[in-house]
Amino acid sequence: MFAVIAELSRWAIPVILLIVPVVAMLRGVKVYETFVEGAEAGFATAIKTIPYLVAMLVAISIFRASGAMEVLVVVLSPVLNYIGLPAEVLPHAVMRPLSGGAALGIASDVVKTYGPDSFLGRLVSTMQGSCDTTFYILTLYFGSVGIRKYRYSVLLGLVADFTTLIASVIIVRMVFQ
Amino acid sequence: MVNIVWLVMVVFSILVAAANGNIEIITKAALEGANDAVKISLSLIAIITFWLGIMKLAEAAGLVRALAWLVRPLMRFLFPSVPRDHPAMGAIVMNLSANILGLGNAATPMGLIAMRELQTLNRNSDTASEAMCTFLGLNTSCITLIPTTIIGIRLLYGSADPTEIVGPTIMATATSMFVAIMVDRLLRLIYSGRR
Numbered sequence: 001m002f003a004v005i006a007e008l009s010r011w012a013i014p015v016i017l018l019i020v021p022v023v024a025m026l027r028g029v030k031v032y033e034t035f036v037e038g039a040e041a042g043f044a045t046a047i048k049t050i051p052y053l054v055a056m057l058v059a060i061s062i063f064r065a066s067g068a069m070e071v072l073v074v075v076l077s078p079v080l081n082y083i084g085l086p087a088e089v090l091p092h093a094v095m096r097p098l099s100g101g102a103a104l105g106i107a108s109d110v111v112k113t114y115g116p117d118s119f120l121g122r123l124v125s126t127m128q129g130s131c132d133t134t135f136y137i138l139t140l141y142f143g144s145v146g147i148r149k150y151r152y153s154v155l156l157g158l159v160a161d162f163t164t165l166i167a168s169v170i171i172v173r174m175v176f177q
Numbered sequence: 178m179v180n181i182v183w184l185v186m187v188v189f190s191i192l193v194a195a196a197n198g199n200i201e202i203i204t205k206a207a208l209e210g211a212n213d214a215v216k217i218s219l220s221l222i223a224i225i226t227f228w229l230g231i232m233k234l235a236e237a238a239g240l241v242r243a244l245a246w247l248v249r250p251l252m253r254f255l256f257p258s259v260p261r262d263h264p265a266m267g268a269i270v271m272n273l274s275a276n277i278l279g280l281g282n283a284a285t286p287m288g289l290i291a292m293r294e295l296q297t298l299n300r301n302s303d304t305a306s307e308a309m310c311t312f313l314g315l316n317t318s319c320i321t322l323i324p325t326t327i328i329g330i331r332l333l334y335g336s337a338d339p340t341e342i343v344g345p346t347i348m349a350t351a352t353s354m355f356v357a358i359m360v361d362r363l364l365r366l367i368y369s370g371r372r
Contacts, residue, residue: 038233
């Protein structure tokens with residue numbers, strides 16, 4: 001099963017790159033000209049995200065460096081303990097929606113310290129694999145089209161992250177114990 | 178909400194740094210964060226330009242429309258405000274598929290293309306539309322089949338079975354995707370009343 005999925009991932013993009021231009025040509029599309037026409041907007045789209053990402057990443061960066069994250073972990077620990085999350089993976093749970101790189105650092109540290117096949121190693125691996133960097137995605141996606149008012153999407157993203165967290169704890173306990 | 182989250186992060190960080198007697202770290206970290214942000218945006222230029230070109234071709238060839246047509250029943254349910262066969266549907270499907278397959282490099286540009294398409298349908302250009310909120314909810318909770326990076330790390334530290342977490346990851350992400358869809362419906366109802 002895993003091998004099939006892995007193979008699918010390996011082939012997906014080359015196959016798209018083959019099919020799209022060939023079908024376009026058969027349909028009488030001028031392939032080169034159309035590609036360039038579409039690609040034109042790439043630079044502007046990427047540049048447009050700069051102010052949004054700067055605002056968000058500056059806040060996340062000082063949040064990590066100042067020690068405020070450790071304070072948040074302490075504040076949240078009663079809630080997270082209540083759902084059965086071990087203290088060793090708390091920093092990861094708090095960091096995951098904010099910064100993909102930092103969360104990965106914490107996860108590899110837990111895997112290294114407790115071993116990949118320990119309960120904590122498996123749990124943090126599942127948490128790393130299943131959660132997303134919600135704040136980064138929101139900032140980047142909304143930023144690229146100039147949206148400043150996010151309405152309920154932040155709340156929705158955090159609810160999804162929290163659900164993934166609880167589900168990871170319960171499922172890893174069920175599967176491996 | 179994002180205003181409050183942002184303000185609290187900034188103010189709280191500065192207070193904690195001051196209490197720790199470590200106030201100079203703030204300036205350094207702020208500049209580092211800004212620097213990282215610009216680097217990320219610049220690194221996106223290449224892959225967004227490339228995928229925008231490919232997607233334009235796919236659109237001209239009618240493939241995006243065909244893809245949108247294939248998954249129409251599901252997408253009609255999830256995105257009632259988007260017209261049938263709209264290119265946004267195709268881009269959303271492409272983004273979610275790339276997410277599911279763990280193709281991070283393709284997922285981001287597809288997502289940004291989907292946002293551009295959704296923005297053409299948005300009546301209020303500085304405010305997130307309902308379809309955008311649904312899309313981002315799906316995107317961040319999306320089912321993941323192979324978490325490549327963490328499997329690599331497990332392998333590095335000598336796991337007997339690095340891929341054993343694939344099953345739990347699929348189950349955890351399927352649960353959160355389901356919950357995200359439900360919560361999105363609920364929030365949509367609550368917020369549509371407020372407008």
